[in-house]
C-alpha cells in the first residue's frame with residue numbers, strides 16, 4: 439500500500455494524470471488506528487493520569503479520541519473511493535479545508551516517522567486537491583484566472599526578461615515559455631512567470647484572481663496551495679529533465695486541459 443502507483447493515460451482532452459494515493463490513505467488509516475488505540479487505552483485504564491483529576495475525564499477523552507478515529511477512518515474511506523473512481527463523490531468545502539489544513543500536515547508528520555518519502559505524500563495531496571477543485575464544478579472568467587509558472591521553466595541561456603512581462607518572449611521554441619505565451623493570448627488568461635514564492639504570492643494578492651493554475655515542483659505547490667487556500671488552485675507538477683530548478687518543463691496539454699475544464703465561455707468549449 440505504501441508503494442507509489444502513478445498512472446498517466448496521456449489523453450490531452452482530459453486531466454488524466456493520477457499519482458498513487460496509497461501512502462496517503464494508508465497513513466490516514468494508521469493514524470485512525472493509533473488514535474483509536476489511545477482512546478481505548480484511556481477508556482479501559484481510567485485510573486491512570488486523567489482519572490486522578492476527575493473520574494469521568496478518561497471516558498470523555500477516550501470518547502473524543504474514538505470519535506476522531508472514526509472520523510479519520512471515514513475520511514480515509516472517502517479518499518480511497520475518490521482514488522478508485524477518479525473523482526470525489528461530492529464536493530465538501532469543510533473536507534477540502536481539513537485536507538489542506540489538517541490531513542496534509544498530519545500525513546507529512548506520520549510519513550516522516552515511518553520514513554515514507556515526502557514527495558509521495560505531496561503528489562497524492564496535490565491530486566486530491568485538484569479533484570476537489572474540479573468537483574467544485576465552478577467555471578471562471580478568463581480575466582479572473584491566473585496561470586503561475588516558475589522562472590526555472592525558461593531556457594537557461596535566454597537573455598530575455600520574461601519575469602516582468604511574458605510578452606517579451608520571442609517564441610524561439612527553446613523552452614515552453616513561447617507556447618505558454620501563445621496559450622495565454624489564445625485564451626485571454628493572465629500568465630505570470632515568477633522568480634519565487636514571495637513574488638508569486640504578491641502577484642496573487644495584487645491580481646486577486648478567482649482561481650489559479652499553478653505549475654511548480656511538489657514542495658512549492660504544496661506550500662503554495664496551503665498559503666493560497668481557500669483560493670481554488672489547480673496544481674500541475676513540473677517536468678524536471680535536468681533536475682530541480684533548472685530548465686524545467688510542463689505538459690502543455692495538461693495546461694490546456696486545466697484551462698478547458700476551469701474556464702467559462704465558448705473558448706473553453708471550443709478547446710475541449
Ligand code: SF4
Nearest residue numbers: 593596607608610613
Ligand atoms: S521561448 Fe522565449 S523565453 Fe524561451 S528561450 Fe525562446 S525567447 Fe527565451
